[in-house]
Amino acid sequence: MAEKITKRHADPALAEARRGQILIAAADCFRRKGYHGAGMAEISKTAEMSAGHIYNYFASKEAIIEAIIERDMEEMFSIFQQFEDHPDDLVSVMTEGADEGVEHSMDKEQGALQLEMLAEAARNPKVAFLLQQSDTHARDKMRRLLTGERSLIKDVTDKELDGRINVLFAMFGGLLLRTTLYPELQKDTILLALKPALRTLLMPF
Known part of the structure; x- marks a missing residue:
């Protein structure tokens, strides 16, 4: 049709x-x-x-899904823009910004919607493409941020930078599953371990 x-x-x-x-x-x-x-x-x-x-x-319904994905991507990009515009050093800014990222990643309603879209992506190539495209844009935005003048890791190899970005995204994306499997999980508990790990990823090894 x-x-x-x-x-x-x-x-x-x-x-x-x-x-x-x-x-x-x-x-x-x-x-x-x-x-x-x-x-x-x-x-x-x-x-x-x-x-x-x-x-x-x-x-169509797929057009609605596409708009939801675009809305979520715009919200993510606004956070990246705040990091870029903040005058303080990038490690401090992104570490402090982890609070908002963790809160968003542990939001149960948002998580339920994200899980449903991921499940649909396994069955629907078009939805999978839209989610993959959104992820590509987000990684590109993060790459530009981490290769800017304020970044302490701007000179690492492309392969290492790609690895760090994917680990960063996995850390926050994985909170969706942890919150689903462990509903009692607290944001403060996560931040105790996540902030030091985030600093490590944003600094030279």
């Missing part, structure tokens, strides 16, 4: 508000029902608008 074409909207602010309303509703449905269990009827009911109205903003 051909995808429906989303319409142009005369009021950009209203359109953005409607898109946000749909994304919040869809994320809630995906968490509760799973990607396949949450049809457009369920999403429209949660968003309190007709399915036809939703199609004015998103051509």
Whole structure:
């Protein structure tokens, strides 16, 4: 079946508000029902608008997933930008910023949605591509940050830098699984071990 074409909207602010309303509703449905269990009827009911109205903003469920991924990526990039703009040394800035990263990674609602998208990626090549593309952009952004003048590891080899970036991402990404398997896990406990490990990765060996 051909995808429906989303319409142009005369009021950009209203359109953005409607898109946000749909994304919040869809994320809630995906968490509760799973990607396949949450049809457009369920999403429209949660968003309190007709399915036809939703199609004015998103051509398909995959388009909604894509927008959720883009939103999450923009949030991540805003954190990277804060690191870049802060005048203090990069190691201190990123270590202190770990608090926000850990809190986000241990958010149960966000984690449930992320797990559902990862599960769908195992079945759906398009969703897998979108998540992989988001990860590539995030790694590229981190690479630019760690090769900048304020970085203490700007001169390491590309292979070593790639390894450090992937370990950094694995540390935060793995908290999603730890929180799911160990619900009593506390942020303060994680930060006691994570901050020294983060400093090690951001400094020459």
